[in-house]
Amino acid sequence: MAPSSVAFPRRKPTQERSRATVDAIVEAAARVFEARGYAHTTTNHIAERAGVSIGSLYQYFPNKDSILVALLEHHADDGARLIAELAARAEVEDWSLRAVLEHFVEALVEYHLAAPRLQYVLLNEAPRPPAVVALRHQLEDRIAELVSGLIDLKLGGEAPRPDIVAWLIVHAVEGLAHEFVVHPPRETNRDTLVREVVTLIEGYLTRRGETN
């Protein structure tokens, strides 16, 4: 069956030039979404910014949403790669639990700070066609899985329901990082935030290790 019309480019970019065009469009979309917000971005804005005709845009993307999806895919890949690298290094270099948490939290905060306005737009303003929702959940699940692995590594298998633990950690950290970027509490810098969040998670893991 044909792929969902929303999520996939119309034709596979086989040629060099095609790929350049697609990339230019996605890149332009990121910038324009960031500058104007999703609702006030038109496909013509994007095409113009990409230095491409509107026709070319629609040669590769069947509609506005699909551009968003492509952009989110890029971002999701970035995020997943970030965590995967972290997990790899943690294993190789045998980090302590605290070190793992510090790096993890720092990475997520970094990730959100990198393009706060874009994050904001993607997470808060963009519409949520099924493809987008699925994508986001996929990313979250990927990350949760990695985190689950990390925990296992550190706490051994004794903790019950590591999936829930991972879920809690991932979303608590995600939510806090995002909120910090969007509306930070007064007189709180980034390092303070990271320290507090690490404390939060560490405390949780310790408790879980003991009690349950």
Added chain:
Amino acid sequence: MAPSSVAFPRRKPTQERSRATVDAIVEAAARVFEARGYAHTTTNHIAERAGVSIGSLYQYFPNKDSILVALLEHHADDGARLIAELAARAEVEDWSLRAVLEHFVEALVEYHLAAPRLQYVLLNEAPRPPAVVALRHQLEDRIAELVSGLIDLKLGGEAPRPDIVAWLIVHAVEGLAHEFVVHPPRETNRDTLVREVVTLIEGYLTRRGETN
């Protein structure tokens, strides 16, 4: 904050009927947003659902955003009232820390579960004119303040930076409650969630009480 032209109805509804109309419109907006999503809701939909002509709608609301603002105000009031009542009961009945946390987390989860789709729409799809942003931050600050008070009550004044602690707690819980409603982890019911989140916060508070 100065009343922007966006946030306030054109004329004060002094008469009985006027208030009823305004309420009907806000109520209708909630239902239609919930059913169709923000982007696909038109002012005519809202008017129709409210059983009011589009002309009447614009008698009371200068534009579409102002309806959203009014609706958010309703919600914000609900949320703040919820927490305020909790705080009052906690003080009067002298709850334990664990009890306070349990009630607090439960209340927030409840709040999000009450109208998940609407929450979702309001939090994620709706545009963010300044008035809306301000409103949201106001609510969060109000809640954080209440929580700050609760903590103070339980841990005494020894904990440094209670504002940050409160901020962390509020947004961690908010984020987790919201995420739970939107995309819960497999095989996890509500009670499990509440228990885990309480553990998370409790662990954090304990640590903070000790270390810092």
Added chain:
Amino acid sequence: MAPSSVAFPRRKPTQERSRATVDAIVEAAARVFEARGYAHTTTNHIAERAGVSIGSLYQYFPNKDSILVALLEHHADDGARLIAELAARAEVEDWSLRAVLEHFVEALVEYHLAAPRLQYVLLNEAPRPPAVVALRHQLEDRIAELVSGLIDLKLGGEAPRPDIVAWLIVHAVEGLAHEFVVHPPRETNRDTLVREVVTLIEGYLTRRGETN
């Protein structure tokens, strides 16, 4: 179930002004289709010609096709009424077979000559969404039925398969009248055409009355 979105106006015109607008749009459509052909007529052309905003047009017609359908309905009604009146007079005034045929053929030629260019556009250029096809067949069936009645009246019930006979007559005459308007043979005026067509049909009916 909701009526086909193509064939029906969006909202029932309850008010005076509404009906006037709808009529103006249909009337304008007839004129613009006639002047520019279907493919080169835009909805904006129609609205402009009707002295109405494009928004008003879409208040009453969900899309371009639906305007065509409305126009065809008008025409179909005109055609059916024409034949019905003829049938009534034929019965009351007890016309001869030849007289019936003459009037019938004349009426159809008249009908096609009235707005030849429009006929042309409607019959030949317009797209054929199911609604249009159904409409046309309906009209043809209505007319065939009336003709069937007329024949019965004149030839008595002896002719077998009066339905086929009526079908043949209606479409032969229709086709000839239409072709005559679009591309008449050299040096042939309208009276000649009518006389010949009547002869054609008369000969057929006579034969059928005898043989079959």
Added chain:
Amino acid sequence: MAPSSVAFPRRKPTQERSRATVDAIVEAAARVFEARGYAHTTTNHIAERAGVSIGSLYQYFPNKDSILVALLEHHADDGARLIAELAARAEVEDWSLRAVLEHFVEALVEYHLAAPRLQYVLLNEAPRPPAVVALRHQLEDRIAELVSGLIDLKLGGEAPRPDIVAWLIVHAVEGLAHEFVVHPPRETNRDTLVREVVTLIEGYLTRRGETN
């Protein structure tokens, strides 16, 4: 008629491969028109179906209309050849009037049944640039002439205005055959149709032979 820029390919296909390409395009056009209707057929569809790049298509056809014209020319040639063969056989084998009519009607019905959907599209949906109109009239005139010759052969020269008679016959039969394909009357098969139409024409010719 002067060769309009619309009706002729840009360059004469002198080479083998060129002719093959042109044929493939025309053939593809027939199939795609049939499958999607004229309005929904794009030049890219045609090129793709022909297994040719869009650039190549425009190498041989200056615009979309010219493809339609080429296709109609093919069809017209087929139709004319059909009738010409019939006329030749009729003369050589000295058919009776009834036999001539039977073959003639049958051939036309056959012609329409062969590719009803394509007929439909070409006759009803396609635009009518002057070149197309001229082409169609040419074909009709060619056929009418042939029929005129046939009649002459059978009735002798006594009938006045044989041109009108031929015109009437051709278009009555054409119209009925087309209508039969598009929307046949209930419970009527092809043989019945042919018999009836022959009766119709025969009756007409007989009458005309007598009276006028």
Added chain:
DNA sequence: AATGAATGAGGCTTCATTCAT
């Protein structure tokens, strides 16, 4: 000659908002 990426005018349609009744 062939390819297919690129072009962009222009069509259809939506919907927040106004205003005559």
Added chain:
DNA sequence: CATGAATGAAGCCTCATTCAT
């Protein structure tokens, strides 16, 4: 004050055609 018909700017998208490679 209520009504709902009317407005029109502006957005999304198509597709015949061009042109660099």
